[in-house]
Amino acid sequence: MTCFWLYKFHKKRKDKKRKEKFFKRNGGLLLQQQILTDQSILEKTRLFTVKELEKATNNFNQSRILGQGGQGTVYKGMLSEGKIVAIKKSKLIDENQVNQFINEVVMLSQIIHRNVVKLLGCCLETEVPLLVYEFIFNGTLFDHIQDKTDEFPLSWNMRLRIAVEVAEALAYLHSATSFPIYHRDVKSTNILLDERYVVKVSDFGISRSIAVDHTHLTTLVKGTFGYLDPEYFQSSRFTEKSDVYSFGVVLVELLTGQKPISSDAETEEDIGLAMRFLLCMEAENLEKILDPQVLEQGKREELTTVAKLAQRCLNLNGKKRPTMKEIATELEIVRMSQKHSTTSETKYQDVQLRKSKAILISDDNYTTSTSGNIMQSSSDAHPLKIHTV
Structure with missing residues (x-):
């Protein structure tokens, strides 16, 4: 004992x-x-x-x-x-x-x-x-983009909002903290969504802060293939524009619904989504690579604007890429114009619906009438629905 x-x-x-x-x-x-x-x-x-x-x-x-x-x-x-x-x-x-x-x-x-x-x-x-x-309950952005059987597939409205929120988070890290913070591993698997599909940028395992008067880090190349800034890969100099490049790949994922790396069945070689996207943009053949759902739900003008922004993010010359703050602002402008357009259309439909019913009632000499109800979902997960009774 x-x-x-x-x-x-x-x-x-x-x-x-x-x-x-x-x-x-x-x-x-x-x-x-x-x-x-x-x-x-x-x-x-x-x-x-x-x-x-x-x-x-x-x-x-x-x-x-x-x-x-x-x-x-x-x-x-x-x-x-x-x-x-x-x-x-x-x-x-x-x-x-x-x-x-x-x-x-x-x-x-x-x-x-x-x-x-x-x-x-x-x-x-x-x-x-x-x-x-x-702990964030609703999984990663990658899972939601790739899961075609998802009960609530990501609508174009939701994708645009997610892009805005990711951009705002990275802009905050780059410019709103006491020392600029570079994430260094921006990718869709590091973007989590909560129960309301609100973005939570995660995994700061290789993140670094830098002195305010510095513009880059010289480090061993780390990151994820498919998202890695080619300029950083060649020079080992990581700048805020390296995060911008990675965000550009995420933005292309949202537009296309495709994986950052996929194998070509004919050549059996891994082809980067970024390169395929840039080739389509150069050939002015954007529709070829867009997700069918995005193509169906988004307006041509806004899809083109977002695609051109993604193209600028993926510029091989880092200096020619926009800052995260500029990206967040541009995406928010697209989103606000989209909301304004939706509101205007809804009001127009309401007026037309009521007007047509008033005419119908007048022609048939009815003394009572029924009115049309326009219901808008509070969640982006469901499209606008118009109910008539």
Whole structure:
């Protein structure tokens, strides 16, 4: 019995030392130092214990895995207070970059934007850092674009709104924070949608902030094939325009409903969506590549405007690409003109419907009348419906 308790004591002591070792190696002391300097950090960056997160994920059970990528594995978990979270188990970080990692954690935890996933905190007691994010229930944009059996397929109105929200989130990161933040992995699988299809940009695993007076980062090339800025790939210089290129690919996905990379059946080679889209634009054959649903629901003028904007985002010369702020503004103008047009058409239809019924009633000498009701869905998921009785 004594041996058992001695074993338990030594094991507990060994586990404690191990946690302390990982905590120091992962930058825990630096984070504590920053918290002492600024107490507000503690309110926004919660330090979780490994015990809390093991309990939340049933010891990181495989059944809790939400997704796996180049930067780590994401698990679904439930905290003791009942809050559902997404827990990202990062891959090993370079010990030389610990300071930068902690600075990024503090910075990202202070980002407050309705279209950016909120970082709730981290755990530094494990071999690799664990990052805890708010959980978004409705999956990724990629899934909704590609799932042709989706109960609520993305209408053109919804796609345009999603494009605006993604652009606004990236514009915020680029220009509205104290230090510009480059996402560096913008893609449709990193764009989540909540239960109301509101955008939440996620996965800042390789994001970096830069000094205000700098214009680029010189780094090892990282990112996702199909979204990677060719200019960055050649020079290793990542600028805000590199995020713009990746956003351009997402915009083309929304327009075409196609995957960023697909295989050519004849040549068995992977062909990038960006290149296929640019070739269609040059040949003035946009209709060939557009999603049939988009072609049916969108007006020619607005589709052309958005397509030309995507073409500018994909310019091989980064300097000729628009900024995210300019993109957000241009997309919002298209969206507002679309809403104005829809409102005008609805009013016109209402007047015509009532006028025609009044004439019908007059001709037939009726003394009572029925009126037409025009009902507009509150959700973009359903088209405008006109009911008559």
